[in-house]
Amino acid sequence: MTSTSDSSAEQAAASGPMLAADGTPLKKSIARALRMQKLRALALIAPLLIFILVTFIAPIADMLFRSVENQIVSTTLPRTITTLEGWDGSAGEAPGEDVFAALYYDMFVAAEAKEHTKLGTRLNYEQTGISSLFRKSGRKLDDLGKDYQKPFEKAAKDLGDGAAFHALMTGTGPSDSALLESTRARLEALTGDSMAGEIGFAPGAEISALLPLTAAAYADFAVFTARVDGDAPADEDPWEAVYTALAHDLATPGTIEKIASYTGPGAELLQAAADVAPSLPDYRAFFEDVDEDWLDVANWSTIQTYAPNYTSGYFLNAIDMQKTPDGTALRDDDERIYIMLFKRTMFMSLVITFSCILLGYPVAWLLANLPMRTANLLMILVLLPFWTSLLVRTSAWKVMLQQQGVINDVLVWLGLVEDTARLIMINNQLGTIIAMTHILLPFMILPLYSVMQTIPPTYLRAAKSLGATNWTAFWRVYFPQSIPGIGAGSILVFILAIGYYITPEIVGGTTGTFISNRIAYHISSSLNWGLGAALGAILLAAVLLLYWCYDQIVGIDNVKLGG
Amino acid sequence: MPKDASQSAFVEFQRVQKSYDGETLVVKDLNLSMPKGEFLTMLGPSGSGKTTCLMMLAGFETATHGEILLDGNPINNIPPHKRGIGMVFQNYALFPHMTINENLSFPLEVRKIGKSTREEKVKRALDMVEMGAFGGRRPSQLSGGQQQRIALARALVFEPELVLMDEPLGALDKQLREKMQFEITDLAHRLGITVVYVTHDQTEALTMSDRVAVFNDGRIQQLAPPDHLYEEPENSFVAQFIGENNTLEGVVETIDGESCTVRLDGGEVIDAKPVNVSQPGERTKVSIRPERVEFNAERLQKGAHTLKAEVLEFIYMGDIYRTRLRVAGNEDFIVKTRNAPDQRRLQPGEQLEIGWLPSDCRALDA
Ligand SMILES: Nc1ncnc2c1ncn2[C@@H]1O[C@H](COP(=O)(O)OP(=O)(O)O)[C@@H](O)[C@H]1O
Ligand SMILES: [Mg+2]
Numbered sequence: 051m052t053s054t055s056d057s058s059a060e061q062a063a064a065s066g067p068m069l070a071a072d073g074t075p076l077k078k079s080i081a082r083a084l085r086m087q088k089l090r091a092l093a094l095i096a097p098l099l100i101f102i103l104v105t106f107i108a109p110i111a112d113m114l115f116r117s118v119e120n121q122i123v124s125t126t127l128p129r130t131i132t133t134l135e136g137w138d139g140s141a142g143e144a145p146g147e148d149v150f151a152a153l154y155y156d157m158f159v160a161a162e163a164k165e166h167t168k169l170g171t172r173l174n175y176e177q178t179g180i181s182s183l184f185r186k187s188g189r190k191l192d193d194l195g196k197d198y199q200k201p202f203e204k205a206a207k208d209l210g211d212g213a214a215f216h217a218l219m220t221g222t223g224p225s226d227s228a229l230l231e232s233t234r235a236r237l238e239a240l241t242g243d244s245m246a247g248e249i250g251f252a253p254g255a256e257i258s259a260l261l262p263l264t265a266a267a268y269a270d271f272a273v274f275t276a277r278v279d280g281d282a283p284a285d286e287d288p289w290e291a292v293y294t295a296l297a298h299d300l301a302t303p304g305t306i307e308k309i310a311s312y313t314g315p316g317a318e319l320l321q322a323a324a325d326v327a328p329s330l331p332d333y334r335a336f337f338e339d340v341d342e343d344w345l346d347v348a349n350w351s352t353i354q355t356y357a358p359n360y361t362s363g364y365f366l367n368a369i370d371m372q373k374t375p376d377g378t379a380l381r382d383d384d385e386r387i388y389i390m391l392f393k394r395t396m397f398m399s400l401v402i403t404f405s406c407i408l409l410g411y412p413v414a415w416l417l418a419n420l421p422m423r424t425a426n427l428l429m430i431l432v433l434l435p436f437w438t439s440l441l442v443r444t445s446a447w448k449v450m451l452q453q454q455g456v457i458n459d460v461l462v463w464l465g466l467v468e469d470t471a472r473l474i475m476i477n478n479q480l481g482t483i484i485a486m487t488h489i490l491l492p493f494m495i496l497p498l499y500s501v502m503q504t505i506p507p508t509y510l511r512a513a514k515s516l517g518a519t520n521w522t523a524f525w526r527v528y529f530p531q532s533i534p535g536i537g538a539g540s541i542l543v544f545i546l547a548i549g550y551y552i553t554p555e556i557v558g559g560t561t562g563t564f565i566s567n568r569i570a571y572h573i574s575s576s577l578n579w580g581l582g583a584a585l586g587a588i589l590l591a592a593v594l595l596l597y598w599c600y601d602q603i604v605g606i607d608n609v610k611l612g613g
Numbered sequence: 614m615p616k617d618a619s620q621s622a623f624v625e626f627q628r629v630q631k632s633y634d635g636e637t638l639v640v641k642d643l644n645l646s647m648p649k650g651e652f653l654t655m656l657g658p659s660g661s662g663k664t665t666c667l668m669m670l671a672g673f674e675t676a677t678h679g680e681i682l683l684d685g686n687p688i689n690n691i692p693p694h695k696r697g698i699g700m701v702f703q704n705y706a707l708f709p710h711m712t713i714n715e716n717l718s719f720p721l722e723v724r725k726i727g728k729s730t731r732e733e734k735v736k737r738a739l740d741m742v743e744m745g746a747f748g749g750r751r752p753s754q755l756s757g758g759q760q761q762r763i764a765l766a767r768a769l770v771f772e773p774e775l776v777l778m779d780e781p782l783g784a785l786d787k788q789l790r791e792k793m794q795f796e797i798t799d800l801a802h803r804l805g806i807t808v809v810y811v812t813h814d815q816t817e818a819l820t821m822s823d824r825v826a827v828f829n830d831g832r833i834q835q836l837a838p839p840d841h842l843y844e845e846p847e848n849s850f851v852a853q854f855i856g857e858n859n860t861l862e863g864v865v866e867t868i869d870g871e872s873c874t875v876r877l878d879g880g881e882v883i884d885a886k887p888v889n890v891s892q893p894g895e896r897t898k899v900s901i902r903p904e905r906v907e908f909n910a911e912r913l914q915k916g917a918h919t920l921k922a923e924v925l926e927f928i929y930m931g932d933i934y935r936t937r938l939r940v941a942g943n944e945d946f947i948v949k950t951r952n953a954p955d956q957r958r959l960q961p962g963e964q965l966e967i968g969w970l971p972s973d974c975r976a977l978d979a
Contacts, residue, residue, distance in 0.1 A: 511673055512706035514693040516720035517771065523694075526719070530710045 117583035120361040125239040126169040127156040131357040144345040150333035158291040161188040177352040195290020198297040206322035216284040218316030221254020233269040249276045267295035297328035364584035395565045399547035405487040406494035414498035447485040451475040477559025494539035501535030622646040629679035641831040654810045656818040657828030663811045699768035699776040707752035714748040720771040738770040758789045849977040852900040861899045879941040883918045884971035889978040896979035903949040905973040919968040924959045
């Protein structure tokens with residue numbers, strides 16, 4: 051470079067962005083040049099990226115979401131929880147008639163959609179017994195409506211006829227599209243399916259103003275029949291709830307007077323119904339009759355507490371706490387289990403990690419320092435477990451460790467242990483620790499080995515030539531350099547151990563199981579996915595936290611898997 | 614070897630043999646004795662057993678046979694850390710997880726030397742290699758030459774009387790290597806330490822050492838001061854290995870004490886100094902250094918034999934001219950001449966007569 055171009059470059063650097071030969075800023079032209087490269091690299095990893103996103107990241111995100119998600123209450127009982135908002139459980143009184151009325155219509159739709167038992171199961175996690183309450187009520191809901199339907203049909207037979215009732219509710223003039231749309235939205239939330247499309251019914255605005263409850267109940271019926279069952283509402287007989295609603299509307303003061311002046315289609319039917327002069331439905335008494343637990347304040351508190359769309363309830367549960375009307379509180383002593391399980395999982399994982407270090411370090415040392423041929427043979431022995439099924443290895447430990455097993459037999463034969471006092475080494479913590487140490491050992495040995503391989507033997511020689519004994523040379527010179535391997539192996543083993551499931555399940559008994567076994571139980575047996583997800587989220591957080599601590603203390607760039 | 618000589622020797626190898634695999638001897642019958650304060654270099658091609666000798670001396674390998682004495686005492690059964698021998702390794706072997714200060718105080722710590730003395734000695738050692746400002750750094754933060762100095766300082770800080778160095782400058786570039794060569798010899802002489810130095814670089818061996826032991830095939834081929842080695846090689850391996858050398862093959866015709874005549878394979882007869890030949894009829898390799906060849910007839914000794922030669926190539930090298938000739942069928946015969954005002958530049962194709970002093974022409978083993 052000549053001195054003139056040198057100084058011009060300096061000037062450019064001082065006065066503004068460096069320019070490329072064609073005058074564009076250098077940064078920009080580099081970015082342009084690299085963009086193609088980046089795109090190509092991205093295209094290469096795209097299949098894997100998509101695979102991971104679909105099969106790994108998305109399920110995890112979904113699972114984590116489940117740990118706080120709680121929309122089932124508000125989608126199943128939307129009107130109930132709105133009316134319940136003003137209720138104060140601390141007074142010791144069950145909610146009033148309006149709440150029970152809302153509950154009745156919500157439950158009716160939910161029962162038709164077979165969603166009410168799901169809600170029962172969900173709430174049962176928080177309040178034992180609620181599940182049977184919901185199931186029982188779902189079966190009895192029709193009875194109340196039937197009580198009203200019969201007198202109506204006696205008064206005018208067409209009141210029981212689907213087409214006539216459809217004409218009555220359709221009325222003339224403008225229709226109440228707001229009612230239809232809100233019904234659609236509610237049912238969509240309830241069933242999770244789209245309700246868009248032709249219904250074959252539009253509530254008349256006039257009739258909807260005259261008989262608001264009936265119009266709403268019939269709209270529920272119509273949308274459900276059209277979109278879920280796929281039938282025309284006009285061809286089907288209305289739900290019993292519609293007659294309950296009709297009775298409720300007719301018993302409301304002022305309605306009968308207005309009906310007298312109503313002239314729309316089916317006006318005579320309506321007049322006949324009004325002449326029956328039904329009594330106001332007593333929803334509360336009905337529910338009390340089904341099960342008197344409906345008057346239990348605790349049940350209603352639970353519904354109110356879990357009404358929001360998102361809840362910390364699962365997480366509180368996962369750390370042995372619960373929501374009470376007075377805030378959060380620890381569970382009773384005999385109900386606490388998760389904290390203990392978390393502690394046990396951590397402790398046993400630590401023990402397993404340390405046993406792996408203890409057993410794996412000398413093996414890795416040998417691998418790194420023996421002549422090639424012997425080291426290769428040893429390596430095959432280390433890798434051998436990978437060629438056997440995990441289940442087989444774990445079951446083998448069961449055979450080895452049980453009281454009538456090989457080890458006990460040998461000990462008895464040697465006279466070290468009395469035949470009557472055989473050691474219990476399985477179905478407890480010891481069994482889990484032994485089996486898991488064995489299974490995870492290669493994950494400690496391999497990183498250790500690959501780090502040790504890169505430590506030249508001259509360091510030990512140098513230390514000895516400087517006057518260090520074998521031990522000092524090892525401890526002061528070799529060991530510190532192998533720490534990255536210990537770190538890598540420990541992270542690997544610990545993280546694998548903390549989430550291990552099969553081995554503790556098989557050899558752990560009751561005292562040697564991990565939190566993961568509990569998670570599996572909630573996912574596959576109790577079906578409390580929210581709690582399982584919360585436990586999993588805490589486990590994930592714990593691992594990340596430990597990883598972060600480790601990074602702070604040891605430094606993650608000190609972790610080597612080789613090189 | 615006289616008894617008193619072995620008594621005064623500081624390091625002594627007596628009939629040492631070494632085999633790794635029980636089949637081949639890597640070191641065959643090694644005898645070596647060096648006095649205190651000597652700078653001895655083991656020079657030889659790669660694989661000739663130099664490192665093995667050094668490792669036996671340091672205690673990392675055991676001799677299969679024979680005795681190694683240090684200051685008159687056999688050390689075969691003394692573990693390395695008790696031998697008190699300083700050592701500089703080829704790749705320095707500075708402990709990467711320790712700072713320079715920690716590296717240097719390591720040998721003092723294991724000797725249980727107090728903290729204040731330790732710090733003082735470390736500082737002195739660092740100053741000695743002019744690295745006083747780098748004590749807090751890690752080895753990886755230093756350049757190759759700086760690491761080399763630290764390795765040297767570490768080997769010296771516990772004041773050993775014997776220091777071993779295994780190709781310590783092998784990883785440095787030429788300029789740095791030359792600078793370090795000087796510094797190491799200078800330091801060794803100042804401290805009066807005994808040094809066994811291993812290298813495969815003959816220039817290094819010649820410039821640094823009091824004596825050089827040329828290794829080949831597990832044996833010392835010649836043990837002599839550098840000038841002897843160069844000017845009076847005792848066999849054709851040494852002649853070939855040290856410096857540049859011209860070789861002509863032939864048969865001894867007459868031999869008479871300090872002089873002999875050799876009939877070359879091409880038929881010409883030349884005078885030579887018998888070194889490794891004893892009777893007429895023996896095959897021999899005649900060795901002549903390129904700078905001892907003369908083609909200026911005026912400077913040639915009267916009566917010396919001359920040979921016909923043809924210039925094949927002329928290479929200008931700045932300080933010298935290097936001319937390749939065809940002589941007695943050998944097309945790689947090199948002549949070196951000083952670049953002086955009166956010096957003639959030979960032209961390729963030129964025919965001339967060359968000659969040399971019979972004493973510069975050594976008849977060695979075939
Ligand atoms: N640890 C060892 N095991 C087996 N053979 C070895 C070992 N170290 C060196 N050798 C062999 O011994 C011979 C001499 O090696 P070495 O002393 O390192 O030579 P140099 O240092 O002169 O290059 C070589 O042939 C080498 O292959
Ligand atoms: Mg070597």
